Structure formats: structure tokens, C-alpha cells
Amino acid sequence: MTSTYDHGAIEAKWQSRWQETGLYEIALERVPRPYYNLMMFPYPSAEGLHVGNMFAFSGADAHGRFERMQGFDVFEPIGFDAFGIHSENFALKVGRHPTELIASNVRRFREQLKRLGAQFDWTKTVDTTDPAYYRWTQWLFLTLWKGGFAYRGRRNVKWCPQDLTVLADEQVLADGSCERCGALVTERELEQWFLRISAFSERLLTDLDSLNWSESTKLLQRHWIGRSQGALIDFPIDGEDPLRVFSTRPDTIFGATFMVLAPDHPRTVELAAPELRSEVAAFAAEAARRRIAGQRDDENSTQGMALGRDARHPLTGNRVPLFTAEYVLSGYGTGAIMAVPAHDQRDHAFALRHHLPVVEVVSGRAESGAHGGSGSLINSGHFDGLKAPDPARELVTAALVESGWGQPHVTYKLRDWGISRQRYWGPPIPAIHCPKCGVVPVPEEDLPVLLPYIEDFRPLGTGESPLARDPQFLNTTCPNCGGPAQRETDVSDTFLDSSWYFLRYPSVGRDDVAFDRELTRKWLPVTYYDGGNEHAVLHLLYSRFVTMALHQLGHLDFAEPFTEFRAHGTIVKGGAKMSKSRGNVVVPDEYIAHFGADAFRLYLLYLGPYSETLNFVDSGINGPFRFLTQLLRLLDRVEPSAPETAALARARHRCIHRVTVDTPERKYNTAIAAMMSFVKRLREHDGPLPQVAMETLALLLAPYCPHLAEEIWERLGREYSVHQQPWPATDRSLIVDEQVVVVVCINGKKRDQLVVAAGTDPATLEKEALSLPRIQKWLAGKAPERIFVVPDRQVNVVLAG
């Protein structure tokens, strides 16, 4: 009896069959046509896999399965990104130790992922908290360090003076207070590890042009890297070193009427007139408080004070007074600017408030406030009349270079990657602090540096990681001199774990190398990467950096890790992001239990275009579920000897065509709609159904509903497995209709229609259209002015008047 859809039994049956036969285990060394189908591995939260994960994995898996049926040997691994502050904070909250908590989350995730029925190769899975993995994360760090890409530096961290702990940015509330105790958060400077991503700023930017990635993702990266071209300009100060500024518009230098230093610029207090120094220092402190709190409004963007001292304009020798103001940031350019109030809005607002002169140097309309500055230079000495910004920018820069006060310069917003975390739940950074030898790397043969089990893993009050609590861990000997030494107690950022996991997958199981040279050459770079744009600038950029560095150090043959990247959309409900506080979280398990994984996958992909934000509707899954039920029931009507009518053949090939075109373009929704239409057509068909119709449906459905496709394939008497079959071919001669409806319009409005053979010539169409009684009536004896004929589509009769 085939008429009931027992999805539970069907899905369990095929999942165990796949496992028994190792259908998705790829012989990585041997297979001839490697295709590395990667999706972003999940962070195993306590809530379990959410709908967003299910959606992404369904889409990415449909892609992988489709490519497999195109003849590729598709390697599709999955893993767990299980270290990190999120996990640790959650463990703190529920009062359990992350070691056991995360392990149980991972177990749950495995089960859920298996129920989804994706073609994951479970023999090649990765868990970032496994010493067999993080040993190589530590190796990566050492390799980068030895290669000159890691260094120690000082950076401010957010610090709660009451809890005596380092805070993550998201633990600071909008008013600058600690989310736990409400105390005002301050900053504290700590010595930390940095990775020199800025070494590749230019390459990370220019490579984007040739990468086959979603444009939306590339745009986010370009923005984040933030390249600006301009000049460094020195303004001399009597009796002091000159003050250096960066400007993207050196051509407006004649309009520089004052200068501004960031409150925390190292020279702000030093350059202030002696009687103002304490006041300037107080201002800087207050500015720092507001900056930590993330407070910014129009009021404090014009807040600032004079330093009581002047610089000199390098080209005119005029006096230019110095100020400090909050709107100038220490972290960008040189932390000081030449202010051109006529052509910069912020400078203009500041000048108004502090009654400073505004000198226009670019002609053009300036109705109110500053204008952007394109036009011709004025008030600029012998540069007057030059077109600005270009070519004036270049000529003024040249003059500055000649005078010795300037040089061309490119700056980037991208800053080096700070990887130190003063926390517990991460891989220990493999460094040793020796009083004699300084900071020395842990020898590679001593890896992994195991994360010790520490009962009390709460952050310490010293700004150090809780690992400092464990004397057994802390105290060691220097690998260099053999004397007593202490281990680095910070752990590394989770993003370091995920910056290289794709390199590991093919080499899982190898305990002698992070990644095998031959396997890596064969399988990487990743053929296709599917992921969310929330990782566009962190994970995806860090992975590119790590790959570039390893390439430069001779460990990889390629510099870019992901040949093709496609961003998927997000699932929302009621137009809003799902969140516990909104109470609109969908628990996928219930849907899968009730409708089956196939129906759930189909529903998620049918919701709309894969790359867009999509709205989850509770009852929506009924449609795809009914479709699968009907499809299964059609099997009862198959007679192997039944011939395929011409009309059915056309419908079938149209369906093949749509699914074949739409699937690789990730238009899963329209591909599914095409299959639904074909099933509808079969249901309306009188008499027995030809076997080929159902076989085709099984093949087309295989990427979307892998279990039911197998079931149908088997019930049709075909050999296991449907997923090893070649994709069906489209007969292009059959994808157009024999007869077409041609709409007849008067002045663009539909008035009647013709049914004619496809390909009828325009002259005939025109003649037949005009002879229609209804059209005759509209013409009312008048002659048409013009007639437009679109073959197989439309005849538009234009009447005067």
C-alpha cells in the first residue's frame, strides 16, 4: 500500500541505508572530479539548531546534491564551532561547566543534523574544542608568529571596575554601564596578541574584483577595509615637532583655518599651553568616558577646546590655531586633522560653534554650510583655477612633497586583529613568558597546550584569564633556557578557530600535519561556500587573511580560500528577527517530527528566493507536505507499459528545464513551483502514468527531498541510489508549446486573444487579429495607425486619437 506517506519510517530507513553503504563518504585521495561543497559550521548553542541553520543547510545541501548528479565527487563536511565567549557566558548563566555543557549541545546538534538528511561526510567532522583540532589552531598561531604575522601590543579593553573583569563590547550598556552590576565601565590597557591582517589590506581589497562572490558580501568587505587615498601633511609648530595630519583632500589645504587633535592623541596635553593643560586633560577624560559608553550626538560632535597654541600653515606661513575635539578620532589617520570648514560638514559645525574663520577654496554652490568641494580652486595662490578634486589633488600634493611638508599616503580602516581573550573557553595561546628570554613560542612538538579543566572558570579580577588560577598550568619551564617560566594564560579568539577549519576537513584524522599537502592541493580552494552575510567581514575576511599568510609562508599553493561564495538570506517571522524576547522563535524539531525533514526542507526553500529575507508562516508547510503526499500517491497510477503522450512529454521537459536552470542559480522556490505544476498536470491526466514521468520527478526532487526521492526511485524498481544517477537531460525541442495564446490589444489594453500555432508569422497574426469581431467593434471602421506584433505573444493595434 503506497498511499500513506509515513515520512518517519521512510526517512529513518534511508538514513540508515546511507550510513551503512557510506554513500556520502568520499574517497578523497582517489575520486577524479573533486567538488568541495562547504557551508558555515554551526555554533552549538543550548537551544539546538534553529530554523536559520536548517534553511541554510537545506539550500547548501540541495546545491551539493545537484552538483553530485552533474557528475562531481562532492565532499560536504560539517563540524562544530564550539569554543567562544557565547558558550562560556551561557555556561556561566546556567551554572554548568562548558566542558560538559558544550559536549551535550554537540551531541544534540549531531542528531538534529542527521535528521535533516544532508549528504554530510560524518567521517570528516571537526569540533574546534577537540585537542586534535585546536592543536593545529595553536600550530597556526605559531606559524603566523614565526612568519612575522603575530606580534604583541597594547590595546585598551573594556573593564568593569566593580566586577574587576574584562567585558566584551556587547556587555556594555548604551549609557556606558556594566550590564551585570551597573557600574560605569572604564578602559584598561592590556598587553595582547595581534595578527597583522593590515599587511594584506591592499591585496584583500584588490583580490575581491576577481572573486566569484555575492556582490553584497564583497561590498561589505570593501567598506570594512575602507581604503582612502590622500596625503600626510606636516604643519610646523614653533619650538616643537611639526604636527602631522592625514587628508584625502590636500587640494583644499588653503582653506585649512584651524587644526584638531583627538582628545586621546598622544600630543594633545603636551601641545596645550601650560595654563590650560589640566583643563585639557579633564576634557580628554570626559571625552573618553563618552567614547566608552558609545555616546555620540550632534552636541558633543562640536564639543572641544582650544589648546592655546598655533601651528603654521606649511604653504602660506599663516597661523593656524590648535584645538582638541571629540569628533576627531585617534584610531584613524594620524589622529589629527587640518580643518577645512568651508568644505567639510563637521569642520563647519565646529567652526560655527567656536567662531572660527571659514575660507572657501573651491568655487561652487554653498547654500548653507559646507559643500563637498568639487569645482575650481579659489583663494589658493597660484593653484587658483585648477579643477578640484582632480587634478588639483595631485598637483597640490606634488607641491607639498617638493616643499618637504607632505607625502602621498593611503590609509585603511582595517585594523590588526586582536586575538587575546582573557577568558577560559578557548585554545590557550601557545606562548611562554620567560624572565630571561622574554616571550618564547611553545615548541611545536609540545602541542597541544591542553586547556586545563578548571572548576571555577569565571573571569579573574586581575584582567588575566582564569587559566592563571591553575598553578600546574601556569608554571612551566622555558623551552629556550630551561629556567622557570610562566605560560601565556589568555586564550585565542573563536574566529581564529574558524579561520582555517575548511583546511582541516579533508585532513581530519591526520595527527602529523594540520593539513596534508596533496589532499589540500586536490580539494582546495573550496569550490563553493554557502553562508550568511553576518560573517562577511569577520570570519570571511580572517579566513582570507590566514590563507594569504599561509600562502606567503609557503604552506599553501593558493592565496584565496573560497573560489565561489554565495550569501543566503535570513528567516524572520512576522517581519521581525526571531528572538526569545519576542517569543517568535520557531522550533524546527516539531515541524520535522510532524511533517518530516523532506517536507520541512522543501517548505523552507519554497518560501522565497534563497538569498533574500524570508517570512516564516506557520501554516505554509501544509502545501509542500500535500505535494509530497500527492506525489507518492501518483505511484499507484504508474504502469510501466504506459506510453508517454506528447503533451506529457512537453510538460515533463518543461519541468526538467526549469529545475535544471533554477537550481544552480539558487532559485529553489521557482524550481519547486515547477515540480508542483508538473505534479498537478499528472494528477489531471486521464489514465495510467508512464514510468518515465515518476522517474524524472524522483531525480529532480533528489536534491530537495533526498529521502522521498530514494523511496520513489526504489518503488519504481530502480537500483540504489537515486543520488548516484546522472541528472536528466532537457529536450529543448519539447520545452515550448505547440499552441500559444496571442493577446490582442487596442492601445495597449487587452481586448481579445487568439490561439495559434507557435511560430505563426507576424503578417498572419496581424491579419487574424484584425479580423476578430471584437476587435472590429473597437476599430469601428477606423484604420489602425500602427500595429506592433510580438510573435507568440501579443498584437498591439494603435488607434489615433
Place this chain on the structure above:
RNA sequence: GCCGGGGUGGCGUAAUGGUAGCCGCAGCGGUCUUAAAAACCGCAGUCCUAACGGACGUGUGGGUUCGACUCCCACCCCCGGCACCA
């Protein structure tokens, strides 16, 4: 503020210069049933009309075109990212 992505029936969406609303959801009517569920058949943008038919209709206003959801200009709203980056 800047940069993206959107705005189409009650809802999710389809159509990127040629019949707007494919495919679904929810709804309504019917068949079957003691009944309900399931299943199956049918209706369904809005307004006018007894009907034939007609008018209007893709965020708003303009434009290009024989013809515009689609292209151009201006604006409004929603979502996401960045946010004093000189």
C-alpha cells in the same frame, strides 16, 4: 548621515519591456462521511453590472515607450550593514 536590499491579493511569493498575480498558504462553496479530520472538485485583486462587459490596480508623484511591476528622475516607508574614517 552614508552604503546595500526591499515595498505586488488577507498572507508567502511569481513575472525584470509584451495577458500582472504563476506556485502555494489561509478562506469560502461542494462531494464523500452519522459527524469531524483527511482526501477530492470548484470559487476567489478591487469596484460597477442581472449578465455580456467595463473601469481601476504592482509604495507616491512625474517621465521615456505602441506597450512599464520591469527603464529614467524625484520622494516616502520597511529591513540590514557601517557610522564623526578627515
